[in-house]
Amino acid sequence: MYKRVAIEFSYDGTDFYGYQIQPSVRTVQGELEKALERIFKVKVPTVAAGRTDTGVHACGQVAAFDCPNPRLSENDIRNALNANLPGDIYVRRVWFTHDKFNPRYEAKKRIYHYYILNSEFKDLFLQRYVWWFPYELDIEAMRKGARFLVGTHDFAAFSKKDEEKENTVKTIFNVRVVKLRRELILIRVEGISFLRGMVRSIVANLVKVGTHQWPPERIEEVLLSKDRTESAGLAPPHGLFLYRVLF
């Protein structure tokens, strides 16, 4: 008898080659499955809500697996995982769920946070978690640009590479540009699912607007072009967090 288990966990993406398991490099999924194998002495496949790229962090990633030992409680599993995971992965919550729970297909909403340090000075203590951008940014212009992204659109221009097999039509519920404190800007993007590199591309395009290199309306033109070469490229990965997944 297996019990289906869901976990909510954080990781610091700095020292990982992304989420998805790959041979011979350190990945989050690889470390998670190694820990599970150490605990249960059998291979335990996992499935997660979001496959973050190299250098991207998470504070609310969700994964699921079948637990080979039905006698363990939710708390036992949490403690066993945290005792066996490396210091840059941490499980916050564990719960039993229905037999077929698949966080990838059942996620109703994914929320990403992107942090920009808009300061003349670098901040050593934030440097792994923010994009340090020392030139002036017009927040109001960025908000105007962001409005064009809300809704259901073909986001082909906002992807990392041509993904011919994937449907590039995606739904964005909300893009908020928030001044957290004097020099820290949060770009919060809520949607159902995302193309690879989509949030980092949205951020890079909004920053073009923030510096007045582009008018806000250029965001709509990029969107309508469906052409990646019209777009501003990708913001660096280390400012990005998979913040929450809602089911």
Add this chain to the structure above:
Amino acid sequence: MYKRVAIEFSYDGTDFYGYQIQPSVRTVQGELEKALERIFKVKVPTVAAGRTDTGVHACGQVAAFDCPNPRLSENDIRNALNANLPGDIYVRRVWFTHDKFNPRYEAKKRIYHYYILNSEFKDLFLQRYVWWFPYELDIEAMRKGARFLVGTHDFAAFSKKDEEKENTVKTIFNVRVVKLRRELILIRVEGISFLRGMVRSIVANLVKVGTHQWPPERIEEVLLSKDRTESAGLAPPHGLFLYRVLF
């Protein structure tokens, strides 16, 4: 003609064996003097306001040196230093000062910050910069205990080891215990100068009060004992920052 230069700089103490230069280990002063030697092609001795221990951070350390090239501006020096320092040291400010400026002896006030994450959950993204303490803390009791420390006292019980040569009478202006947000506690200590390990010892003793293992009055007893064995030991170094030095 030398010009005396003062710099204000930050460092992440994680990967340093403390501030003070030592042979064959990586120290902040060692990296600073290496950078200066690369820039000026001569050895440039430095003197700093505070010699932080292994693992302790700074966001407002101040050092001074004689600049061998009188044609460089303050900004030139700042840029040259930041280009030659490793990623975990960062110079925020450079200014010319009087010929004999010695930050160690001229500091009128030193402010240390100590951060405690008082949460059931670890925070991966703060773990290098806070002491994760998952048991309940009574802030009001800690504040009561802290009051006994303010003033001029013999702090012999609050030091790292017997320092026979040093005067253990020190003046503390203020010890504040602040709830920054729900789970983050700041202990801010302001004084003229400090014994080695003194702030970490103050924090460890106040935490004993916060958990109700000790009544607040026990802080006064420890102080009056002048005996390190009466004291609660040292809080871990990675929660501590040399925050500001005032002249």
